[in-house]
Amino acid sequence: MNLESAPQGVVAGSIPLFAGHPARELLPIDGLRRVMSAAWEGSDAARMLNYGDEQGNRQLIEFLAARLRRRERLDISRDNLMIIGGSTGGVGMLTQHLTVPGDVVLVDAPSYRDALHIFRDHQLELRAAPIDDEGIVIDELERILQQLAASGVAPRFYYVVPNFQNPTGITLSRERREAVIALSRAYGFAIIEDDVYSDIRFGGALPASFFALARGQNVFRLGSFSKTLAPGLRVGWLVAEARRIAGFVGSGMLRMGGGANPFSAAVVADYCGSGAWEAHVEWLRGQYQKRRDLALAALKASMPAGVTWTRPQGGYFIWLRLPSSVHADELEARAQEGNVYFASGKGFYIHPAAGAHHLRLSFSYVPLPDLQAGIDALGRLIAQLMA
Amino acid sequence: MNLESAPQGVVAGSIPLFAGHPARELLPIDGLRRVMSAAWEGSDAARMLNYGDEQGNRQLIEFLAARLRRRERLDISRDNLMIIGGSTGGVGMLTQHLTVPGDVVLVDAPSYRDALHIFRDHQLELRAAPIDDEGIVIDELERILQQLAASGVAPRFYYVVPNFQNPTGITLSRERREAVIALSRAYGFAIIEDDVYSDIRFGGALPASFFALARGQNVFRLGSFSKTLAPGLRVGWLVAEARRIAGFVGSGMLRMGGGANPFSAAVVADYCGSGAWEAHVEWLRGQYQKRRDLALAALKASMPAGVTWTRPQGGYFIWLRLPSSVHADELEARAQEGNVYFASGKGFYIHPAAGAHHLRLSFSYVPLPDLQAGIDALGRLIAQLMA
Numbered sequence: 067m068n069l070e071s072a073p074q075g076v077v078a079g080s081i082p083l084f085a086g087h088p089a090r091e092l093l094p095i096d097g098l099r100r101v102m103s104a105a106w107e108g109s110d111a112a113r114m115l116n117y118g119d120e121q122g123n124r125q126l127i128e129f130l131a132a133r134l135r136r137r138e139r140l141d142i143s144r145d146n147l148m149i150i151g152g153s154t155g156g157v158g159m160l161t162q163h164l165t166v167p168g169d170v171v172l173v174d175a176p177s178y179r180d181a182l183h184i185f186r187d188h189q190l191e192l193r194a195a196p197i198d199d200e201g202i203v204i205d206e207l208e209r210i211l212q213q214l215a216a217s218g219v220a221p222r223f224y225y226v227v228p229n230f231q232n233p234t235g236i237t238l239s240r241e242r243r244e245a246v247i248a249l250s251r252a253y254g255f256a257i258i259e260d261d262v263y264s265d266i267r268f269g270g271a272l273p274a275s276f277f278a279l280a281r282g283q284n285v286f287r288l289g290s291f292s293k294t295l296a297p298g299l300r301v302g303w304l305v306a307e308a309r310r311i312a313g314f315v316g317s318g319m320l321r322m323g324g325g326a327n328p329f330s331a332a333v334v335a336d337y338c339g340s341g342a343w344e345a346h347v348e349w350l351r352g353q354y355q356k357r358r359d360l361a362l363a364a365l366k367a368s369m370p371a372g373v374t375w376t377r378p379q380g381g382y383f384i385w386l387r388l389p390s391s392v393h394a395d396e397l398e399a400r401a402q403e404g405n406v407y408f409a410s411g412k413g414f415y416i417h418p419a420a421g422a423h424h425l426r427l428s429f430s431y432v433p434l435p436d437l438q439a440g441i442d443a444l445g446r447l448i449a450q451l452m453a
Numbered sequence: 454m455n456l457e458s459a460p461q462g463v464v465a466g467s468i469p470l471f472a473g474h475p476a477r478e479l480l481p482i483d484g485l486r487r488v489m490s491a492a493w494e495g496s497d498a499a500r501m502l503n504y505g506d507e508q509g510n511r512q513l514i515e516f517l518a519a520r521l522r523r524r525e526r527l528d529i530s531r532d533n534l535m536i537i538g539g540s541t542g543g544v545g546m547l548t549q550h551l552t553v554p555g556d557v558v559l560v561d562a563p564s565y566r567d568a569l570h571i572f573r574d575h576q577l578e579l580r581a582a583p584i585d586d587e588g589i590v591i592d593e594l595e596r597i598l599q600q601l602a603a604s605g606v607a608p609r610f611y612y613v614v615p616n617f618q619n620p621t622g623i624t625l626s627r628e629r630r631e632a633v634i635a636l637s638r639a640y641g642f643a644i645i646e647d648d649v650y651s652d653i654r655f656g657g658a659l660p661a662s663f664f665a666l667a668r669g670q671n672v673f674r675l676g677s678f679s680k681t682l683a684p685g686l687r688v689g690w691l692v693a694e695a696r697r698i699a700g701f702v703g704s705g706m707l708r709m710g711g712g713a714n715p716f717s718a719a720v721v722a723d724y725c726g727s728g729a730w731e732a733h734v735e736w737l738r739g740q741y742q743k744r745r746d747l748a749l750a751a752l753k754a755s756m757p758a759g760v761t762w763t764r765p766q767g768g769y770f771i772w773l774r775l776p777s778s779v780h781a782d783e784l785e786a787r788a789q790e791g792n793v794y795f796a797s798g799k800g801f802y803i804h805p806a807a808g809a810h811h812l813r814l815s816f817s818y819v820p821l822p823d824l825q826a827g828i829d830a831l832g833r834l835i836a837q838l839m840a
Binding site for chain 1: 474475477480482485486489490493498499500501502503504505538539541549553554570574679683684685686687704711713714715716717719
């Protein structure tokens with residue numbers, strides 16, 4: 067069972083702190099219902115139920131392009147965008163298009179687990195550089211690149227969740243982004259930025275995207291409505307150079323036979339077009355911030371000395387480091403006895419042992435009292451294991 | 454532009470006889486609206502908007518498994534099924550999973566154009582055997598297999614639309630299916646049966662599926678709600694051996710991050726669960742049969758001697774063969790001047806020249822008077838070109 071995507075599979079009454087889902091009350095059910103009712107009454111129903119363009123819903127593409135022009139002053143048009151069936155599907159699509167088995171790709175240590183899974187199943191060779199509070203450590207990345215170059219190997223791309231990373235919540239600094247771009251040009255690799263959390267931002271500005279800093283060159287930027295609207299709609303987008311988008315749209319390899327989810331995408335387009343999405347995102351930020359605040363306060367109150375954790379400024383996740391005397395596996399076994407579940411650190415590393423003393427907590431999904439109770443329970447168990 | 458999937462891209466007032474879409478009036482808009490309203494009112498809205506299982510909507514899987522057990526006496530359980538985002542996406546998924554660049558796959562001549570496109574973009578080597586009124590010619594297939602074997606090459610799979618094939622409307626006979634299965638065992642290739650038209654059947658029984666005849670062994674059977682409900686929902690299914698389904702569900706390569714279209718799939722599950730789908734399919738059969746009858750009558754009345762065509766017992770398409778003096782390209786250019794569009798035969802063959810005198814007409818999409826007028830116009834133009 068894929069726990070990440072199926073919290074309903076967990077024992078009833080449990081506290082699934084692993085679940086990177088939006089909580090039920092954060093889904094705009096009424097707003098989506100209104101939009102959909104209007105669509106059924108209008109003339110659009112037949113169109114949204116039929117095949118669409120391979121590039122995806124045009125109204126939604128125009129909306130997203132205008133939003134990026136307005137908010138980030140990006141020089142892009144609808145030719146730089148396509149609609150996809152969610153960003154994880156987008157990672158698979160890009161991997162399929164950009165690599166052949168045996169190719170090398172670069173990732174963070176730790177990195178998004180499902181992406182590692184996708185890369186492994188494409189029989190890619192993974193190289194990971196560690197991250198610190200500003201994201202990937204450039205010297206380590208460069209050392210890997212030099213080693214590869216010495217063997218005549220050019221990596222195909224660097225995959226990163228640049229903002230409020232899954233699993234750590236860390237945001238890659240602007241300086242590091244620019245350094246990565248310089249390396250990408252020197253060594254000839256592409257950059258896939260999986261930017262699904264940037265709208266869940268609790269304050270401050272984010273660094274410019276790779277796509278903005280590199281003026282689009284050899285950058286593939288993924289976005290999604292899964293975190294800010296509803297995952298079940300399976301609607302995301304890809305921003306890339308126009309020639310790349312045209313290539314994808316015309317490619318049989320990526321062809322979905324009528325575009326990504328015409329029906330869901332039409333609903334999302336109408337929801338966005340009404341202005342409801344921006345208002346919902348604004349509201350969501352406050353809701354997730356409240357959850358983050360509660361989680362951080364609970365950690366501070368309940369964790370014994372020696373446990374450290376990240377303080378994310380957005381997104382869904384907090385990353386804990388346990389003292390070297392406490393193994394995440396052991397903690398996991400104990401926690402499950404008390405019906406508390408978290409994502410053990412191992413799965414986020416190429417070399418699982420690197421995550422033996424780490425764990426990821428999600429503050430996005432469980433009810434607030436459970437968030438408090440779950441973290442309290444973990445604090446007690448860690449203290450017991452340290453004793 | 455992808456004409457196949459974007460008839461809205463064609464000049465207003467045109468007659469798009471290429472369009473393999475359901476006509477607007479054949480989409481059950483009211484029924485889907487009722488189901489969706491009920492879902493919004495019930496407790497399911499939050500679940501259908503969140504991440505789902507990687508295998509797909511459980512209710513829909515159970516419904517489809519029960520239907521196959523009941524109608525085809527297949528010995529299958531929910532472990533043999535997964536929900537996918539439409540059958541063309543399923544072809545891509547299977548291709549990705551079963552092949553590496555350079556592998557050989559077997560197809561019909563002619564074959565479904567988008568599938569050829571997918572296989573080419575995966576850098577596969579295509580080998581095609583011709584079809585006659587009973588489908589693939591076994592001797593020709595065997596000759597290809599012997600040639601490949603002599604070079605030490607084992608093809609990975611045979612791809613076929615077994616029922617009411619796209620583009621010809623031809624159904625592969627039971628005898629030939631059994632012969633293909635025998636060859637697949639002798640030469641070690643899998644069978645992908647892309648079975649999206651079997652429910653659009655105008656009379657008579659269909660031969661048992663490859664999946665049934667081979668007892669599932671090494672067969673991948675794709676189905677879809679695109680032809681019998683609404684393409685825009687992007688919901689299809691895959692039937693395969695349980696170990697294969699488990700492999701796909703657990704595979705990062707195919708992972709979509711929460712299952713195929715939880716929202717649309719939940720709507721489809723409710724629609725099917727209410728009994729509405731079976732009733733709709735029954736009604737659709739009559740509607741498409743009326744369209745097929747009109748098209749065949751129009752062809753009989755307007756085509757000059759020397760033009761021949763298939764008489765499909767189901768599906769969407771009729772396949773025309775022009776006299777050797779008339780080129781489909783020339784006809785296409787003339788027809789477009791009169792705003793009549795069809796799918797030229799070339800795109801359905803590995804070697805385009807093989808389709809120089811063929812064309813595909815779809816009777817699924819255009820209004821009935823346009824179907825008549827379009828075929829009449831083609832008849833006149835062909836007569837002119839023959840003169």
